[in-house]
Amino acid sequence: MSKHTGPAAGPRMNSTDAWVTYLSKVELPVLASTLRRVGELTDNSNSTVNELADVILNDAQLTSQVLRLSNTVFYNQTRMQVSTVSRAITLIGFDSVKSMAISSLIVDSLLQRNDRTQLLRCLALAIHAAVQARCLLPKRNEQALEEVFIGALLMNIGELAFWSCDTEQAVELEQALRLDQPPVEAQKAVLHTTFTDITRGLVEAWSLGPFIKDIVSAGKANSKGASLVRHCVEMARLSERGWRESGMDKALEALAEDIGENPATVRDQVKINAAEAARVAVSLGIPQAGALMPGNRDDQATSVQQAPEVDPVLQLQILRDLTHTLAEQPDINEVCQLVIEGIHRAVGMQRVALLMIDRSGIELIPRRLGGKGTDAWKDNFAIRRDGSGALGVLLPEAGGYIYQPQQTGEPVKFDRWLGRVPALVAPIRAKGRLIGLFYADNAPADYVPSRDQLTAFAHFVQNAQLCLTLMSGH
Known part of the structure; x- marks a missing residue:
């Protein structure tokens, strides 16, 4: 589903049941049914293992996300490279792969619909709490580890689902919270219910299982695991302020x-x-969530968000792949895809584009795109080579640089962030002439990319430039 461009003037919901039905049937039916299906799978036979593999393999995006997570230290302590879903299930375990699938489904389904700050904050909090629960749990069997991870991730599913939808009531609640109204009072006034009640309704409607039902219930937790999850979510919420x-x-x-x-x-x-x-957030494809987590910052640090750290190991790995590609038969498409992946994953930039000169020679238009929220760029993102037009300010004068917006004018119609948020930009030249550029930003995240990010970004762009130079020499 493509991301909405503005709030829908649809029906107004005035009860918990109305919200649960609306979110389940109108806004998120595919997520609801897939979560239900994955949740019902328990590792009790080979056929179930095959069913899990099938659910994942039916979705190319989900497959690549699960394989990416399967090669992170968080899930894969063995450091053995995993390149198929079946191998991941064998090496890492059924429950871990199921957990990766659920995490990826939640993140992808919600973020492709919306990029509002509240949704990013909720996702950052959910991932933070989930990692805390998994790392703190003393009982180390795989099933229990993944149970608390998913429990924490889904404990506020009502709030996550709500903020992923562009409704008039979402805009109204956003405004109420901006005016510092107490959150629960604001929810009751605008939604006629609370996020907690919507969550309980969705847990029931989506059959998310007895453990999550226990976590979100009103009474005392029935197990140590459920108690741990509740306390991890509370601690993660408090840590947002230090x-x-x-x-x-x-x-x-x-x-x-x-x-x-x-x-x-x-x-x-x-x-x-x-x-x-913060590292898990990057692996799940939301590097900007890392900037919303406390990390090891001093509590009295400024409230300005910090740019995520560059991942040097992943950077080296992708640069090696690039060198290998260049040493064989340089293929510009493969090289550019690797460069975009490097900028997205290792440098920690959410949205990446390679723009190349069009046939007229007047504009730079998208050749390759990467990351969530770039669908509308394909047909709309264009920068005039003479620097005129709304996005002419992005043109690099010399080498790669950190773009910092000066103007606060109207956003371009197809994207509310382009030209209005800090970004990394670097030119591609042929015989001294500008023929393209790489652009990368983190959409609504409120921070300027670091010098380390710029340096890593420049390394990747140099490889694309080298490939073009080699090809033009043939």
Whole structure:
């Protein structure tokens, strides 16, 4: 489904049941049915393993996401390269691959619909809490690890689902929260229900299972695992405002009790886990979520978000692949695809485009795109080579640079962020003439790319430039 461009003037929901029906039947039926199907699979026979592989393989995007996650240290301690879904299930385990599939489905289904800040914040919080629960759980069997991970990820599914939809009520709630109205009161006033009640309704309607039902229920948690998940979500929410946030000591004491540790040890561990959560967010394809997590920042640090760190190991791996491609028969399409993947995954930029000169020689238009939220770029993103027009400001004067917007004018019609957020830009030249450029941004995330990101970005662009130079020499 393509992303909405503006709020829909559709029906107004005025009860929990109305919201649950609307989200399940109108907005997210495919996600609901796929989650239900994956959730029903339990590893009790070869046929179930094959069914899980089939669900994943039926979706090319899901397949590539699961394979990407299968090669991260978070899931794959063996460091053995995994290149097929069947191998992932064998090597890493059924429950881990099922967990990867659910995580990827949630992230992809919601983010391709919307990129509003509230959705990114909710996803960052969900991933942070999920990683904390998985890392803190003392009982180390695979099924329990994945159960708490998915439990934390889905504990606020009502809020996630709501913010993924462009409705008039979403715009109204956004405005109410901007005016610092208390969240639950604002929800009741605008939605006639609360996110908590919508979540409970969706857990039931989507058959998300007894463990998640226990987590979101009103009473006391029935298991240590459910209690741990609740406390991880609460701690992740508090940590959005820093590790010294009021209430953090109490949250850490609750976690310490859940896992039989002392609070000081837990405090040290959750800071390490938060940095891991930022890496998992990048692996799931939302690098900008890392900037919304506390990481190991000092609590009194400025509220300006920090750019995600460059992944040097992944950078080296992709650069090696590029060198190998260039050493054989240079193929511009393959090289550009690798460069875009490198900028997206290793440099940590959400949206990436390679623009090349069109037949008229007047405009640079998309040749390759990568990342969520770039669908509308295909037919609309164009930069005039003379620097005129709304996006002429993006043209690089010399080499690669960090673009920082100066103007606050109207956004271009097809994308609310282009030209209005910081970005990385680098030219591609042939015989000294500008023939293309690489552009990368992080959409609504409120930070400027770092010098390290610019350096890594430049390395990847140099490889594309080298490929063009080699080909023009043939």
